[in-house]
Amino acid sequence: DAKTTQPPSMDCAEGRAANLPCNHSTISGNEYVYWYRQIHSQGPQYIIHGLKNNETNEMASLIITEDRKSSTLILPHATLRDTAVYYCIVRVNNYGQNFVFGPGTRLSVLP
């Protein structure tokens, strides 16, 4: 079972920031927070991950609360091509510890 809770769906206006929340209140100290997305009919795409500190890359920013019980994925300027299902996953980075995908958040970017 997924260890995370996400809203089932969200809308965002094109060009605005999309903020996708994730709750992981039972996260362990050695578990990372990962974000993937799946655009319709494609394979899941890695976005970003982090342990404690906030992270930023060319795709997104990841904000993790100080107690690590929740996080927010930020897409700074959403485009129509960002419409997808976004998955928040917590995982220990050891072999055999697999990614457990929940239902995710379906983000719709509206023109």
Add this chain to the structure above:
Amino acid sequence: DTAVSQTPKYLVTQMGNDKSIKCEQNLGHDTMYWYKQDSKKFLKIMFSYNNKELIINETVPNRFSPKSPDKAHLNLHINSLELGDSAVYFCASSQDGGSTQYFGPGTRLTVL
């Protein structure tokens, strides 16, 4: 220059047949995986494999078997196909068993 590729993209077959799906990665990774995404869109791990160890999800029927001719390939063989095997199957790879996984485009299997 696709990182993780799968063939075929679509596979339609009859119940009872045996089929294979191929996966190749050109990332130099040493760990590969197979996932199944069913009609409810839940993505579940089936196998994790590196050159030392195969980890099988206990819910996977033994009609499914991964075969790795070399580090860059992990093929999925399915015997005696059943209607419930209809799904999208994704291959993935990672540098090692603990790092980020990168997924292929998927193979949509339809069993009639």
